[in-house]
Amino acid sequence: MTASRRHAALALLWLALLTMPFWMKAMGGYTELASRVVVMGLAAMALNFLLGFTGTLSFGHAAYFGLGAYGAGMTLKYLVPSTGLGMLVGIAVGTLAAALIGALIIRLRGTYFAMVTIAFGQVFYFISFRWNTVTGGDDGLTGWRREPLHLPWGSFDIQGSDTAFYYFALACFAVAVGIMAALLRSPFGRTLLAIRENERRARFLGIAVERHLWLSFVISCCMVSVAGTLYALLNNFTDPRALRWDMSGNFVIMAVLGGMRSFWGPLFGAAIFVVLQDFVSSHTENWMSIVGLIFVAVVLFFPRGVLGLLRSRGNQ
């Protein structure tokens, strides 16, 4: 793809994102669905920072997503009614947990790494499930709402207007995605690619592989916790399902469905997955089977994802 075509595609993508609440409605969707696409897209792209660009499979990202969600929700409920502070606390909690767990597991590789991330993911699920005096247990954390934003140049009512919240989420998305893109273009990001392509060679070149993997894990989890805080704010609610293993699996399938070797692929995967899930779960009780079939079909027939498929067509 030439540079000018890439710029055009990128401009088109942002145009589509900026106008999503409008065309989503025209297509029979609703504003909250558009917000969910953006939030889940961020989560999938954050996971893909680790999966696609560092070559490390984490199957426990829901833990940090959920920690972000509970961090934001509990701050708003118990401490201060401030959306910004809630988000900061949520992100800090998620990132801190990732830093600690990352240090424990970073020496593991491949299937073993995946398995340990799955198992660690469940710790926080059980905590949120069991500690019901504080977290609300299985019923979820209720009794709080996102608050309007008070910025120096005026206030922004993300509480009352779903559209305002969409643009707030999109702004957060843009910042997070911008940081990830810049990181991947930096020498640090190139080093991650080198580790993905050949870890042993990278090690022989004197690269501190473990430290890079750890940093990549923490950055990825930090971004996924940003998505988690937004998810809680979007729903004005969070429950243990936000950090259960099936959520982690959903992130991975979004990334793979969209195309994990491309930066934007997971956003497309998330869009397809979220819209499909919304459609299927409102039409049949057996949506779990349909979602399961999506998993099976993606793995067997589109292992390189939608963007991978388009790209190989383009190259032919």
Next chain:
Amino acid sequence: MQQLILFNIFNGLIVGAFYALMALGLSLILNLSGVINFAHGGFLALGAYLAYSLMPAVGFWGALVLAPLLTAAIGLAVERLMIRRLYGRDPLYSLLLTFGLAYILEDTTRYIWGAQSLPYPIPAWLTRPLSSEYFFLTGYRLFMVALVALAVAALFIILRYTRLGMRIRAGTLDLETVSALGVNVRVLRNLNFGLGIYLAGLAGVLAAGMLGLQPTIGTSLIMPSFVAIIVGGLGSLPGTLLGGLLIGIASGITTVFYPSATEAVMYVMMGLVLLLRPRGLLGEEGRVQ
């Protein structure tokens, strides 16, 4: 108090036996084929429900024999039709596939047998407590522990002394050489998968008698099985067995003193093991990488 602790240790032992049985099947498949079988819990539930449906026709004992075999047959078919295509690819794909299968299996059991939990009838003489002082020692529980012990012993004997078992062990170490020596690796992996699923089915039938039937019965048992494998050490079946029993007993003891940490304790154990001995209790050096 002493009785309470004994009761919970015994309970933990039973639960640990389940974890171990599940985890051994998972471990078998993981070691030979590099597939993390997320659908293992789904197969467990399937085994339990199949036994429930078979029971009116063939009775308790017939169901105990037939249901795990049927589950294993389904497992063989699933391996042949889907999982086989993913060998040699990134483990990501087999993980995602079995993840999808787990969804499908849970939903299918719910669709066929309903979301409500069903009672699983066991012969009356098995439910009686054996002693009035140790009320928790019912016949069924002892029977279950004995059967798990028997299954584990049989598994180790198969692996140690039969030709299939030797090939599985050899293939775990170096599949390419085994293949070069003229063993049909496709059949070997298929049978190995079936063996793993058989264990899941058996665990399902036994769990049904103790916990009753619920579509989610498998998913609640699979996470501890992962932990058991990690604690015990990847690549070591005795380690997996030990890991399962240890975390079962640990959560049993925790139930006495701090019930809300029942699940958390096994993850704490896992964290400690990873911190102090990353390859797991009985894991081999080098398998971690």
